Amino acid sequence: MKTNDVILQTTTKIIFFIIFLFSIHIFFAGHYTPGGGFVGGLLTASGIVLLLLAFDLKTVTTALPINYTVMTAIGLLLALSTAAGAIFFNVPFFTHAFDYFHLPLLGKQSLHTAMLFDTGVYLVVVGVTMTIIQSIGADD
Amino acid sequence: MTTIIANILIVSTIVFGVIFILVTAIGLIRLPDVYSRTHAASKSATLGVMFILLGVFLHFWLIEGHINTRILLGIVFLFITGPVGGHVIGRSAYLTGVKLWDKSVKDELAPVVAERKKQHEQNKT
Numbered sequence: 001m002k003t004n005d006v007i008l009q010t011t012t013k014i015i016f017f018i019i020f021l022f023s024i025h026i027f028f029a030g031h032y033t034p035g036g037g038f039v040g041g042l043l044t045a046s047g048i049v050l051l052l053l054a055f056d057l058k059t060v061t062t063a064l065p066i067n068y069t070v071m072t073a074i075g076l077l078l079a080l081s082t083a084a085g086a087i088f089f090n091v092p093f094f095t096h097a098f099d100y101f102h103l104p105l106l107g108k109q110s111l112h113t114a115m116l117f118d119t120g121v122y123l124v125v126v127g128v129t130m131t132i133i134q135s136i137g138a139d140d
Numbered sequence: 141m142t143t144i145i146a147n148i149l150i151v152s153t154i155v156f157g158v159i160f161i162l163v164t165a166i167g168l169i170r171l172p173d174v175y176s177r178t179h180a181a182s183k184s185a186t187l188g189v190m191f192i193l194l195g196v197f198l199h200f201w202l203i204e205g206h207i208n209t210r211i212l213l214g215i216v217f218l219f220i221t222g223p224v225g226g227h228v229i230g231r232s233a234y235l236t237g238v239k240l241w242d243k244s245v246k247d248e249l250a251p252v253v254a255e256r257k258k259q260h261e262q263n264k265t
Binding site for chain 2 (some may be wrong): 008011014
């Protein structure tokens with residue numbers, strides 16, 4: 001039976017952006033406050049799962065045409081290359097470095113290579129979670 | 141003096157929220173069917189948790205001097221999602237055929253659902 005989900009779908013359209021922005025916040029705040037790549041990735045994945053619940057799998061894959069397997073591979077590559085980059089500077093594997101930069105608009109900020117590693121973790125978590133859920137959800 | 145006023149505000153907000161949550165719990169036990177229970181759970185639990193979050197926000201703002209915008213975002217989020225959760229639970233209960241309370245007098249959704257089901261059967265054949 002075709003049901004009328006207009007309330008759920010309209011709320012999802014608003015709520016998805018709140019969840020997504022909050023996951024970005026959690027991801028960037030991970031160095032100084034609770035949070036980081038893993039929780040941020042899980043929150044992003046839960047936002048996409050909310051979209052999957054309110055709409056169907058086909059609509060979500062046309063709206064977000066992402067191959068999550070490739071996303072996992074990119075994340076692993078990023079994490080591994082951040083760790084391996086330390087070798088070229090004559091320091092042990094996985095040594096991180098940071099420096100202060102003057103960015104336009106943001107002013108003086110410290111940028112750390114652990115951020116790149118965290119981005120890798122984020123991509124892997126989103127990719128793996130969405131691969132699991134999509135392959136269980138698609139029953140053909 | 142201002143600390144006393146701030147503390148009175150915080151304590152009364154949190155106590156108000158806790159009382160609303162207690163009312164929710166009593167409603168969940170006492171009310172007769174799924175629909176009146178979702179009515180109790182979605183409205184007063186949302187309001188109760190919102191008031192508790194407001195009290196926590198006021199405490200960290202007025203006593204500790206720290207504005208936590210995540211709590212404000214949580215209040216907005218709960219305000220949007222709590223009632224929608226109740227709506228979805230009630231709707232799915234109705235569409236899967238959970239009976240109304242035997243003293244209910246009106247069931248205005250029943251003819252619409254029956255019509256939809258009939259159309260669905262016709263489309264199948």
